[in-house]
Amino acid sequence: MSFEEIKKLDDAYVAHTYSRYGVALDHGYGAVCYDPTDKPYIDFTSGIGVNSLGFADAGWIKAVTAQLNKLQHISNLYYTEPCAQAAKLICEKSGMKKVFFGNSGAEANEGVIKAARKYSFQKYGEGRSTIVALENSFHGRTMAALSATGQAAYHNFFFPFVDGFVFAVANDIEDTLSKLTGDVCAVMMEMVQGEGGVMPLEKEYVQAIYQACQKKDILFIVDEVQTGVGRTGTFYSYQQFDIQPDLVSSAKGLGGGLPIGAVLFGEKTENVLVPGDHGSTFGGNPVVCAGAVEILNRMDADFLQEVTAKGNYMKTEIEKMPHVTSVAGMGMMLGIELDVDVKPVVNTLMENGLLVLTAKHKMRLLPPLNITRTELEQGLSILKETLTHISFNYHKL
Numbered sequence: 001m002s003f004e005e006i007k008k009l010d011d012a013y014v015a016h017t018y019s020r021y022g023v024a025l026d027h028g029y030g031a032v033c034y035d036p037t038d039k040p041y042i043d044f045t046s047g048i049g050v051n052s053l054g055f056a057d058a059g060w061i062k063a064v065t066a067q068l069n070k071l072q073h074i075s076n077l078y079y080t081e082p083c084a085q086a087a088k089l090i091c092e093k094s095g096m097k098k099v100f101f102g103n104s105g106a107e108a109n110e111g112v113i114k115a116a117r118k119y120s121f122q123k124y125g126e127g128r129s130t131i132v133a134l135e136n137s138f139h140g141r142t143m144a145a146l147s148a149t150g151q152a153a154y155h156n157f158f159f160p161f162v163d164g165f166v167f168a169v170a171n172d173i174e175d176t177l178s179k180l181t182g183d184v185c186a187v188m189m190e191m192v193q194g195e196g197g198v199m200p201l202e203k204e205y206v207q208a209i210y211q212a213c214q215k216k217d218i219l220f221i222v223d224e225v226q227t228g229v230g231r232t233g234t235f236y237s238y239q240q241f242d243i244q245p246d247l248v249s250s251a252k253g254l255g256g257g258l259p260i261g262a263v264l265f266g267e268k269t270e271n272v273l274v275p276g277d278h279g280s281t282f283g284g285n286p287v288v289c290a291g292a293v294e295i296l297n298r299m300d301a302d303f304l305q306e307v308t309a310k311g312n313y314m315k316t317e318i319e320k321m322p323h324v325t326s327v328a329g330m331g332m333m334l335g336i337e338l339d340v341d342v343k344p345v346v347n348t349l350m351e352n353g354l355l356v357l358t359a360k361h362k363m364r365l366l367p368p369l370n371i372t373r374t375e376l377e378q379g380l381s382i383l384k385e386t387l388t389h390i391s392f393n394y395h396k397l
Contacts (some may be wrong), residue, residue, distance in 0.1 A: 002036055006036070020250055021347070022347075023350060024036060031376075032375060041354060044355060044357075045357050048366065052253040052254075052295050053295060053369065053370050054371065064294075071286050073282070074286065076283060081286075082292075085289070089252070089293065096270075097265055100262065106139070108225065109139045111249070114278060115269055116186035117164075119268065120149050129182070133150050133168075134189050136151060137167075138150075138193070139188070146158070170201060172205075173204075173210070180213070188222075190222070190224075192329060193234065196293070203240075222245040222247070222248050222249075224250045225261075229295065231252065247264060250394045256292070260285075280361075307369050318334070323338045323340050324387070335359055337361070342361060343358065345387070
């Protein structure tokens with residue numbers, strides 16, 4: 001089908017909850033994808049951080065196809081090897097104790113919220129269920145995850161929202177500590193606020209809040225939905241902050257392109273949820289987990305060092321480009337602030353063969369973690385040329 005035919009069909013039958021860009025994508029390999037006319041695009045989005053190994057990775061396809069030829073689904077009423085193997089690898093690489101599998105990041109965040117509240121209820125009884133989240137955070141679009149999101153723009157239309165969330169100022173130790181009152185059961189934060197504009201937290205801040213939580217038996221939750229599975233140069237971003245959370249949510253890059261979410265439980269919480277407390281029909285699906293096992297096995301020390309090196313290289317090169325005022329982030333999760341409006345630049349980049357994302361007023365880059373140096377340099381070259389020749393009409397008012 002042509003782009004026009006695809007768009008017409010989409011407009012007729014798909015609910016318009018997304019503002020789509022004016023391109024249809026048909027196939028790809030590595031960090032390059034193509035539209036129906038075979039025009040190539042360097043992908044610096046990874047499907048919003050999902051395609052850890054890019055498009056059509058041979059090892060991932062082999063693992064998923066092999067499982068498809070054996071058993072595509074059976075439910076959590078039975079054991080499967082891919083589910084058990086994926087859980088083992090996640091625990092070994094994260095220092096966590098147990099894993100529950102779901103289907104998305106929002107579901108994973110629903111799971112950590114439920115686990116935190118049950119832990120506190122069992123130990124302290126009613127009246128200790130408040131969760132402190134951070135202003136400018138984003139935790140998903142289901143009702144509890146949306147209620148935990150610290151952006152007022154999302155708190156509209158869908159009333160009533162879930163009670164029991166208060167918001168602290170990120171990187172403000174005094175303000176956050178003041179929120180740790182007697183009714184608080186957990187603190188929830190992203191080490192890099194992705195949808196909030198790629199805003200990293202300060203190590204001193206994270207450690208101060210973590211230590212206060214330990215003293216008060218307040219659970220420390222880290223949302224690793226976008227930052228996790230190698231994206232920031234360590235398996236999980238919290239591993240760069242010298243902390244060990246009580247609960248972690250994970251998704252996106254864990255599946256390599258298939259839907260998956262995971263709740264990771266630490267020592268305090270590993271036995272909190274029991275049969276009947278939580279569930280997911282598709283969670284732990286053997287095909288999805290077989291793909292996750294392939295990704296997890298690839299996440300060794302050398303791979304993660306390469307992510308860090310490529311991220312540093314990107315940051316250094318981008319900081320030298322015209323109109324760039326700052327570059328923030330960790331590893332291969334970067335937010336670029338420009339002295340011109342970002343949205344028209346993003347559209348021009350797409351026309352020039354480079355796909356990027358936005359995050360609030362910034363440009364956001366999330367390339368496949370295994371992107372080759374050639375692909376990376378090609379993408380950066382398009383970015384530099386586009387920024388060099390942008391029209392004066394792009395300038396901010």
